[in-house]
Amino acid sequence: MIDNIRENNAFEADATRDEDTMENKFLTFHLGQEDYGIEIRHVTEIIGVQKITDVPDMPDYIKGVINLRGKVIPVMDVRARFKLPPRAYDDRTCIIVVQYNGTAVGLVVDEVSEVANIARDQIEPPPRTSRxxxxxxxxxxxxxxxxxxxxxxxxxxxxxxxxxxAGLVDQA
Incomplete structure (x- = not known):
């Protein structure tokens, strides 16, 4: 019993340490002329573009699904999500696989850049705009x-x- 508690505490300490090392880290990528970042804690892997199976009656930004090591995951084209002009996929195009609330989703981006450390005091709120x-x-x-x-x-x-x-977001 005590050994199990020690193992659990060691595991929790490792998890906390891992979480601390991911704080302020962002995977950065290009879409068009702009650079974007996503918290590294959500990223599980980066893969090249592969065959995407089309699924009918999905939003235009959901390109379909892929089979990733036996797991079917939806793929979102972030360009389409942002209503940017389409661009043919090339050898730099990547799928960033993210995990959120137990769901894996692939995000198609033009090109992955780097893992960047951005301190909290270097992050400002996004500009408020209705456009x-x-x-x-x-x-x-x-x-x-x-x-x-x-x-x-x-x-x-x-x-x-x-x-x-569900009425949880301001539509402005």
Whole structure:
């Protein structure tokens, strides 16, 4: 019994340490001319584009599903989600597999850049604007030297329509 408690405490300490090492870390990527970031704690892996099976009656930004090591996961084209012009997939196009609330989703992006450390005091709230509904997906603006990375809110990116229909999101 005591050994189990020790093992559990060691596991919890490791999990806390792992969580601490992920704090302020963002996987950055390009979409068009802009740089975006997503909290690294949500990222499980990055893969190349593979065959995407089309699924009827899905929103236009859901490209379909892929079979990832025996697990079927939906794939979202982030360009389409942001209503950016389409672009042919090439050898730099990647799928970022994220996990949120026990659900895995692949996010198609133009190109993955790096894992960046952005301190909390270098993150500002996103600008308030009624134009461009894409801004509702932003959690903040991360300053890195002369550059700004648009930081995404994974929950809103994945579930915003459900939140809208449930009345949980301001539609402005």
């Amino acid at each position: 461009g509904k894409s801004s509702r997906f932003f959690s903040g603006m991360g300053k890195m030297g002369d550059e700004v990375k648009i930081l995404l809110d994974v929950e809103r990116l994945l579930y915003d329509e459900e939140r809208l229909s």
